[in-house]
Amino acid sequence: MAASLGSVSSLPPSLPTDVAASSFSRSPMSPPQVSVCFKPLYARALVSVKATSFNPTSEGVSENLVQKNGMDLKPSGPSALEMLKTSAADRYTKEMSSIIVIGLNIHTAPVEIREKLAIPETQWPQVIRELCALNHIEEAAVLSTCNRMEIYVVALSQHRGVKEVTEWMSKQSGVPISELCKHRFLLYNKDVTQHLFEVAAGLDSLVLGEGQILAQVKQVVKVGQGVAGFDRKISGLFKQAISVGKRVRTETNISSGSVSVSSAAVELALMKLSESSYANARVLVIGAGKMGKLVIKHLVAKGCKRIVIVNRNEEKVKAISQELTDVDIVYRPLSDMQESAAEVDVVFTCTASESPLFSKDNVQMLPPVGPAMRRRLFIDISVPRNVEPCVSDLETAELYNVDDLEEVVAANKEDRLQKAMEAQEIIFEELNKFEAWKDSLETVPTIKNFRAYVEGIRSSEFEKCMSKMGSDISKKHKEAIYDLSKTIVKKLLHGPMQHLRCDGNDDRSLSEVLENMRALNRMFDLETEVLLLEEKIRVKMERSQK
Incomplete structure (x- = not known):
């Protein structure tokens, strides 16, 4: 497929602008x-727009673009859209x-x-x-x-x-x-x-x-x-x-063999546990959404036997417990979050809350952890964060967030x-x-306008033919002539339409297709660029009313 497409990089670069592009450099x-x-x-x-097309008094711009249902759509000041619509065309390039x-x-x-x-x-x-x-x-x-x-x-x-x-x-x-x-x-x-x-x-x-x-x-x-x-x-x-x-x-x-953010979080907590095992660790997961469910699954895979889950409702927790029958899952409502945190050694937070669930004062009030742990471990993989960063200043708590997972993502990296x-x-x-x-x-507007142009000629000539033949012509003959006109148009359009497509299925390059498009616009005076820009203006103005 790559060989059949005209390279985008072969197009002429634009003049320098005040915007610098940043990109990822990956080896x-x-x-x-x-x-x-x-x-x-x-x-x-860049294609210049014809001057007459944007004269506000000409037929190029419908009055409906300026007023609709008696409402003046123009803003009080000259917005960029208004300038684009009404200014002299020689001040703009498309x-x-x-x-x-x-x-x-x-x-x-x-x-x-x-x-x-x-x-x-x-x-x-x-x-x-x-x-x-x-x-x-x-x-x-x-x-x-x-x-x-x-x-x-x-x-x-x-x-x-x-x-x-x-x-x-x-x-x-x-x-x-x-x-x-x-x-x-x-x-x-x-x-x-x-x-x-x-x-x-x-x-x-x-x-x-x-x-x-x-x-x-x-x-x-x-x-x-x-x-x-x-x-x-x-x-x-x-x-x-x-x-x-x-x-x-x-x-x-x-x-x-790779690890996700949720599994990396479980691995990180495991590295920080004094016994390097979840067998005896008391674990709390706050949030039973997609991320929380993944954390729970990875905890079970690492040998965790009992998990307390705090969530807004019990339905999701019930579904998880029915799926994971080999682990003791305990549901607690959000109102019991502080009490639940007081009973565990490790807390995973993975909710969509836009404000912290644990403050420094909340954590400071929690009792000491069990003898197997020096400090209570908080693994916060939520964005926005669920645990205030200043919690890490406490001697009784250890806090990690999504940016701290680097040390566990090296697994299977090569x-x-x-x-x-x-x-x-x-x-x-x-x-x-x-x-x-x-x-x-890019060629779709030209294709549509050229089809409409040819169809307009066909329809007009068909009506002229019918009027010359009078009322004596039978319905059968009228349909035959109509079908003939449609077939002729269809066959005549086939060649130009093929040369206006660039879908990677032939050897035609993009530059060739665009040149064909411009040639067709010139030969039949389709003014596609002007019509396309007017259509974009119309859409923008309609959206501004909603």
Whole structure:
């Protein structure tokens, strides 16, 4: 597939902008690390917009774009969207939409920064709508986990889109823009695709090949379905990433023998136990969600015989106890959390609470642990954190969070690194296939407009023919002539349509397809670029009303 696609890197680079792109530099023989570098921003050729198309008094822009139901949609000040709609065309050049990811993850930002930007899953739809209400954002998606918070957008302008999303992130989190810029990473277009494919495949995780991230990518698609703004490009990107993640795990077995964040947490606690065994340890798990259930399973696998679970409701705990019949599972409500912590040696916290469950004062009030332990052990794998960091100042407590798991993720690393190299080959192949699909979308407006243009001629000529033949023509003959006109049009369109597609199934390059598109636009005066931009404006204005 790779040989049949015109390389995106062969496109002319855009002029330098005020936005620097950051990317991950990964060596196949070393764990994922981050290096920040300046990169050229790749963009499609800039296309000038015809001056007459944006004259506010001309027919190029419908009055419905300015007013609807008697309401004046124009803001009080000249917003970027209003300027784009009404200003003289010679002040603007058309910039093709870009896919951008703006994020912070375990490689670039400490947990105390990540937790401030964490977005609960229940808020993802609202965040998508808020992002798409920004002037230069067309589509959006959120991927927020304990190790990362990444926002994916399709932007009309790269630097304006980055500016708007960064300002939104700062406003929502309270983190100053200057601080965000120290820890964020920015990727564009093909680099975004490669990054998300690596994320879904488990190559960008703290633990190479960990499986939970694929489920989290699937959840992005599930939550985004039907949400305005989770549209064709972004949804297509995430759906393809899911396919890549499945294929990598099937063909490389990268997940076999690896540890997840939850199992690493259980391993870390085991390393800190004085007897290096869960046989006699008293254990409390707070939270029975996906992460909590995984922690419980790994505890059982390591020989833990009794586990106290604190959760909001008992249903999930009952389901877990029915599945794990070889261990004594005790349910306690949230109101008994402090009392339950007083009776155990090890506390795992893995809830979605946005405020700490344990403060320094709470922990200081707990009685001493049993004779087998020097200090009570807290393993906090939640983001935002469930245990206040100052708990580690106490002589009676020992606290670890998700950023402290490095010492246990070295297990089976060499084997997984070899499988990661195999996974990169799959990602490269899938990357080219996705880029071919995405690039083919550029010609969709031309295809639609050319079909409409030809269909308009066919319909007009058919009606003229019918009027000349009079009313004596039978229904059968009329249908035969109609079918003939449709067949002629279909056969005439076949050749041009084939030359406007770039789906990786032939030797046609992207540059050739785009040249065919421009030639068709010129020959038939389709003005696709103008119509496409007007459509984007219309969509933005409709969303602003909702």
